[in-house]
Amino acid sequence: MVLKSKRIASIILSVFFLQFCHYEIYQELPERKIELPDVYRVYLKSSDRVLQKIACETYAAKGVQIRCTDEIIEETKKISSLYEVYYLSLEPQVRDSSSDLFRNNLFSLITFSTGAFVSVSAVVDYKLDLRNSKQVLFQSYISSPGRQGYYAFLPVYMGLISTNLGTGLNTYRRPDKLRMYCIEEEPDTWTKRLTQNRDEYCRDYENFLRDSFNRIEGKIMNVLRAHIISRRLYTEDEK
Numbered sequence: 001m002v003l004k005s006k007r008i009a010s011i012i013l014s015v016f017f018l019q020f021c022h023y024e025i026y027q028e029l030p031e032r033k034i035e036l037p038d039v040y041r042v043y044l045k046s047s048d049r050v051l052q053k054i055a056c057e058t059y060a061a062k063g064v065q066i067r068c069t070d071e072i073i074e075e076t077k078k079i080s081s082l083y084e085v086y087y088l089s090l091e092p093q094v095r096d097s098s099s100d101l102f103r104n105n106l107f108s109l110i111t112f113s114t115g116a117f118v119s120v121s122a123v124v125d126y127k128l129d130l131r132n133s134k135q136v137l138f139q140s141y142i143s144s145p146g147r148q149g150y151y152a153f154l155p156v157y158m159g160l161i162s163t164n165l166g167t168g169l170n171t172y173r174r175p176d177k178l179r180m181y182c183i184e185e186e187p188d189t190w191t192k193r194l195t196q197n198r199d200e201y202c203r204d205y206e207n208f209l210r211d212s213f214n215r216i217e218g219k220i221m222n223v224l225r226a227h228i229i230s231r232r233l234y235t236e237d238e239k
Contacts, residue, residue: 040228042066046090048183050206054213055090055220064221086137088224089129092209097122097176100149101167108163111153116162119149122175124212128220130227137227142219146175146212148204172196178205 044059044066046052056068066088097120104117123145130138150170154162171177172195181187182202187195 040065040084040086042086042088042224042228044068044088044090046092048090048092048179050182050202050209051090051092051213054206054210055217058213058217059221062221084228085133086224086228087129087131089127090220091127091129092179093125093127094122094175094179095125097174099167099171099174100147101164104149104163104167105160108160111159113157113160114153114155116152116154116159116166117149118151118163118166118170119147120170120174120208121145121147122208122212124175124209126213126216126220128223130224138223140223142216144212144216146208146215148173148208148211173204175205175208177201178208 042065044052044055045068046055052068056066059066100119100121104119107117108115123143126142126144128138128140128142129136150166152162153159178201181191181198182205187198187201192198
């Protein structure tokens with residue numbers, strides 16, 4: 001009886017231990033300056049404040065002249081005669097959210113049941129809309145997977161047991177729920193007591209979304225650069 005109690009206690013402790021072993025799956029990409037024509041201004045907008053923050057921070061670190069705004073401000077009218085003004089809209093849609101039960105169990109078995117793995121994943125469809133003051137230049141979707149997770153190494157069998165228990169207790173961190181309670185609605189009192197508050201949901205949502213966005217930020221930049229340059233060449237040919 002005492003032995004069973006010790007095993008149960010060790011499993012519970014291992015689940016809490018997972019909270020301290022958060023592995024960042026996304027990789028910080030090497031900083032590189034991306035060159036675009038000098039006479040342009042790009043305004044980035046998204047109804048998802050977390051995505052807007054991530055995109056603006058990412059491109060600012062690479063030296064890209066992108067201005068972030070919640071709405072088209074008066075400044076664009078003032079500079080339109082001096083610069084080519086472009087508006088880039090990014091809207092994310094989270095789909096195929098998963099608690100990665102099969103994947104986590106597979107990883108645990110690979111480590112001979114000593115590894116406890118808990119993760120969540122989903123696919124994000126980014127709706128891109130690039131336009132200038134006259135017309136729409138590009139509209140499309142770019143899909144990118146995202147994942148965030150936790151791990152720990154425990155005695156034999158404890159890792160596998162903790163993987164299943166932890167995965168079950170971690171379902172509230174599925175990306176669709178992270179977005180819902182961070183962007184779409186305020187978690188109610190019981191949700192806060194049983195899981196976490198809105199700031200914590202937003203923190204986890206940002207980690208997940210950053211992993212997803214870092215996989216395709218280069219593709220978005222290529223679209224932007226290609227259409228700005230091709231537009232300038234087309235205008236020069238007309239002259």
